[in-house]
Each structure stands twice: as structure tokens, then as C-alpha cells.
Amino acid sequence: MRKIDPEKHAARRRLILDAAIACFSRKGFHGTSTAEICAEAGMSPGNLFHYFPTKHTIIAAIVEEERQETAEIFRKLGEEEDLFAALLGFMDSVLELAGDPAYSSLALEIAAEAMRDERIGTLAATNDAELQSALVALLRNAASRNQIDRTLDAEGAARWIAAIIDGIFSRVAVDPGFKPKEEGVLLHRLLSRFLRTQD
Amino acid sequence: MRKIDPEKHAARRRLILDAAIACFSRKGFHGTSTAEICAEAGMSPGNLFHYFPTKHTIIAAIVEEERQETAEIFRKLGEEEDLFAALLGFMDSVLELAGDPAYSSLALEIAAEAMRDERIGTLAATNDAELQSALVALLRNAASRNQIDRTLDAEGAARWIAAIIDGIFSRVAVDPGFKPKEEGVLLHRLLSRFLRTQD
Known part of the structure; x- marks a missing residue:
């Protein structure tokens, strides 16, 4: 089993939240796709999914x-x-x-x-x-x-x-x-x- | 050409607006169909359309x-x-x-x-x-x-x-x-x- 580095985990989570906030502010919650959040965060969909399974x-x-x-x-x-x-x-x-x-x-x-x-x-x-x-x-x-x-x-x-x-x-x-x-x-x-x- | 009776016209317009207000309050603007407004006003779609061509x-x-x-x-x-x-x-x-x-x-x-x-x-x-x-x-x-x-x-x-x-x-x-x-x-x-x- 892979060990989770808590600091790295928190930093990536932060990165995603900041990217999502930027996207939601610009295009609204419904106007933003998870693909756009991934692009903003520079992260693959699989990786984002690991932290947040849905936009909700x-x-x-x-x-x-x-x-x-x-x-x-x-x-x-x-x-x-x-x-x-x-x-x-x-x-x-x-x-x-x-x-x-x-x-x-x-x-x-x-x-x-x-x-x-x-x-x-x-x-x-x-x-x-x-x-x-x-x-x-x-x-x-x-x-x-x-x-x-x-x-x-x-x-x-x-x-x-x-x-x-x-x-x-x-x-x-x-x-x-x-x-x-x-x-x-x-x-x-x-x-x-x-x-x-x-x- | 049919002559418009202004009083009757105003009364029917009022009837539609009151019906629409009742529907919008209950089900929201997007949740209400024009058919529902017609039913609430007791009016045919053609008749409603004559007063208000769209929900907007x-x-x-x-x-x-x-x-x-x-x-x-x-x-x-x-x-x-x-x-x-x-x-x-x-x-x-x-x-x-x-x-x-x-x-x-x-x-x-x-x-x-x-x-x-x-x-x-x-x-x-x-x-x-x-x-x-x-x-x-x-x-x-x-x-x-x-x-x-x-x-x-x-x-x-x-x-x-x-x-x-x-x-x-x-x-x-x-x-x-x-x-x-x-x-x-x-x-x-x-x-x-x-x-x-x-x-």
C-alpha cells in the first residue's frame, strides 16, 4: 500500500481548490467542467478524482x-x-x-x-x-x-x-x-x- | 377587423399575470410551463399567446x-x-x-x-x-x-x-x-x- 505524505496531500488539495475557485469565479459553478479545473491546476483527471470525486x-x-x-x-x-x-x-x-x-x-x-x-x-x-x-x-x-x-x-x-x-x-x-x-x-x-x- | 374592448383586454391580462405569479411562486420560473399558466388561468394556449407571446x-x-x-x-x-x-x-x-x-x-x-x-x-x-x-x-x-x-x-x-x-x-x-x-x-x-x- 502506498503511503500518503500528509503535507504533499494538503498541498495538492490546496492547488485544486485554488484552481477551482479561479474557474468558478470566472465561469460559474455550472459553466466550469472538471477538465477545466484539471487544466487550471495542471493535473490529470485521474489525479483530481483521487482528491475530489465530483465537482460538488x-x-x-x-x-x-x-x-x-x-x-x-x-x-x-x-x-x-x-x-x-x-x-x-x-x-x-x-x-x-x-x-x-x-x-x-x-x-x-x-x-x-x-x-x-x-x-x-x-x-x-x-x-x-x-x-x-x-x-x-x-x-x-x-x-x-x-x-x-x-x-x-x-x-x-x-x-x-x-x-x-x-x-x-x-x-x-x-x-x-x-x-x-x-x-x-x-x-x-x-x-x-x-x-x-x-x- | 375585430375591435378590442380595452377593459376586457386589461382584465384578461390581469388574469394571466395573477395565474403566472401563482405558478412562478410555487414552482419557479423555469419549473413552470406555459401550459400550466394556461391551466391556472383557465385559458387556451392560443388565447394566452395573444397576450404574451413568451414566458419572458x-x-x-x-x-x-x-x-x-x-x-x-x-x-x-x-x-x-x-x-x-x-x-x-x-x-x-x-x-x-x-x-x-x-x-x-x-x-x-x-x-x-x-x-x-x-x-x-x-x-x-x-x-x-x-x-x-x-x-x-x-x-x-x-x-x-x-x-x-x-x-x-x-x-x-x-x-x-x-x-x-x-x-x-x-x-x-x-x-x-x-x-x-x-x-x-x-x-x-x-x-x-x-x-x-x-x-
Whole structure:
């Protein structure tokens, strides 16, 4: 039996995911063939199949990776002194990602696939639930430190922050006048007034 | 030549549009055949074809109708004394519509079709631009009456209100915990703090 070198395995897996992300951003999930992903990754179909038996397992891996990255981001945010500033920093990074055409088109592809395919839908729903839990925890901690309004319903506020994140990606798709990287000032006003005590 | 009775023509057109809306909400735009729309409307294919030669002309008519309704809503809102209260009322009606499963699934169908089909995309973009113009006009008038913050950038605020509207429909699609009809209190807080002067 051939022994698997875990580092080499992880590196090849990474190579395929990056190639797939590039293809999906350019041509959409349904517009991309596994042959194109192989060509982009410089890999034979047999070799790709060894890592990901279907295109669906690739998109599932991308969604799972997104979940891990979000968890890691919130773990780091939780260590900050000023949790409200940390939240603003997170939302700035959302604007930054939404302003990256490759990322935003991939996000829309995943959202569309989550509607069409139940397995991807379940994974996307898990990511969404985890993001909201992480937001709730951050808001609760911020409230306990008086960095935001202590009387605010944290679950409700987290749902609206999630709605705003969705809205940012939707605007990028439909409104050429919405330039995420230039919207930071108004987003800060919106969040600080929504979340903080008025004084 | 047969004379067209304009009232009868409008009534039959209405009948077809309502039948199509019911079908599209249930089975999606691509999942609905013209035969099903005929059955729902109780009309022969030849008769339907006389009003709408293709399924696309039906969805285009629905989007156009949405445009006219939005224009009419904002014309009425503009006559209110308290324009900020009028805006809150409009946003409450958005929550109400988003909480109606038939309406929200139709809205998602149209948004998806606007991405796939250039003609529908152009119509949807026109609706979006008109909604934003109407919001800008409302915000400017409200500012001139000191009902909202006079120093606020009206175009920017309108873009964010549009993002929030998108976010509401997106949440309905992905998050069973987001119940639009119960979200009014937090939406009022968000909008009033975002738009009004703090005192």
C-alpha cells in the first residue's frame, strides 16, 4: 500500500481548490467542467478524482474552508480589547471582500448553489448559523464591557448584521453605483448608531 | 377587423399575470410551463399567446408592474407630513411582503432571472435605480424639513437602505430564524438611529 505524505496531500488539495475557485469565479459553478479545473491546476483527471470525486465535493470543500476561516477570524476578534472596533474591522473586511470581483462572484455562485442543491444548502446554512453565533457572542461580550448598548437584543442585532452582510453582496451584484470599498464611512455610522448607546 | 374592448383586454391580462405569479411562486420560473399558466388561468394556449407571446414577456410584465406600484407608493409617501414616519411605514410594508412566502419566492425568482437574462436584468436594474431615486428624493425632502439629519449624504443613505431591503429578502431565503414580521422593532431602531440626528 502506498503511503500518503500528509503535507504533499494538503498541498495538492490546496492547488485544486485554488484552481477551482479561479474557474468558478470566472465561469460559474455550472459553466466550469472538471477538465477545466484539471487544466487550471495542471493535473490529470485521474489525479483530481483521487482528491475530489465530483465537482460538488469541491464546492463543499470551499464552503467548509470558508467556515473554518470565519471561525478563526472570530477567535482572533474575541481577543481584542475593544470588541466594537473589532466588529467594525470585520465589517470593513467584508466590504473589502465584496469589492473583490473574484470573491463576490464566487460568493454569489455558492449562494445560488445553496438554493439549488440540498447538500450545499445544508453546509451554507451551517456557516450562516455559526457566523450568527459568533456575532452573538461578540455582541454579548462587547455589551458586558459597555462597548455597545447593554440593553440591545444580541440575537436580533446579529440577525440584522447578517442581513447587512447579505445586502452588501447583493448590491455588488445588482448596483454598479455601490462601491463597497467606498462605503465604509456610512457603514460605520450605521453600525455605531445601531449598536451603541446614544449620548 | 375585430375591435378590442380595452377593459376586457386589461382584465384578461390581469388574469394571466395573477395565474403566472401563482405558478412562478410555487414552482419557479423555469419549473413552470406555459401550459400550466394556461391551466391556472383557465385559458387556451392560443388565447394566452395573444397576450404574451413568451414566458419572458410575462415575467417582464410582472417586473414592469412592480415598477409602477413602487412609483405609486412613493408618490403617496411624498404627500405625507412626516416623511421619516412614511419611510418607516414603507419599510414595514417591505417586511410584510418578505414575510409572505409567495411574494418572497417570486422576488427571489425575479432576482435570479435578472442574473441569467439580460432583458430581465435591464428591467430589474431600472426598477432598482428608480427605487433609489425615489428614496433619495424622500430623504432630501425629509432633511429639508429637519425630519432626518440634514448633514447626511442622501445618495449614500439610499444605497444602504436598498442594501437592507436586499438583505431582508436574502435572510428570508437562507435563515429560518429571521421572521420579517417580528423584526420591525429592530429595523425601526436601525433606521431611526442611522438617519436621524442624535440627541
